[in-house]
Amino acid sequence: MKTVQVPLKIQKTDDLGYFSGYASVFNIQDSHGDIIKPGAFQHSIEKLEKENRMPKMLWQHDHTLPIGLWTFIEEDHYGLYVEGKLLLDVQKSKEAYTLLKAKAVDGLSIGYSVEQAYKNQDGGRTITKINLHEISIVTFASNSQAFVQCVKKDDLL
Numbered sequence: 429m430k431t432v433q434v435p436l437k438i439q440k441t442d443d444l445g446y447f448s449g450y451a452s453v454f455n456i457q458d459s460h461g462d463i464i465k466p467g468a469f470q471h472s473i474e475k476l477e478k479e480n481r482m483p484k485m486l487w488q489h490d491h492t493l494p495i496g497l498w499t500f501i502e503e504d505h506y507g508l509y510v511e512g513k514l515l516l517d518v519q520k521s522k523e524a525y526t527l528l529k530a531k532a533v534d535g536l537s538i539g540y541s542v543e544q545a546y547k548n549q550d551g552g553r554t555i556t557k558i559n560l561h562e563i564s565i566v567t568f569a570s571n572s573q574a575f576v577q578c579v580k581k582d583d584l585l
Contacts, residue, residue, distance in 0.1 A: 461552025
């Protein structure tokens, strides 16, 4: 298992609720035994762009708790990079923002369906194509390297 340490940075926080991080990191075996390969998100991102929409932002994968909007999503060499804004008029979003600023919660996790994958010898899957539905702020991320890296104000994004 390959591990990369990236520290959480909080810069010039205010009440705007903007943050960024990696929702998924490539080539890391997650707690379910799955590994996501580079290129897995590309089809889904292209589909979302064509439909002029973004994945939902949820709290702890709870579909009844949307807490914000993703403003930018991109697959790069490292993983699925995202930028988002918490909607601070929503109570759960205020709580999430407070927890992010305090570094009490910093995990990101994806909700998806698998379009292409193959089984690994250890029983997990290597996923090569994903249909992305939502990205959640979570207490415990399945992918140990998927987390909020920066909470900052909107003019720094």
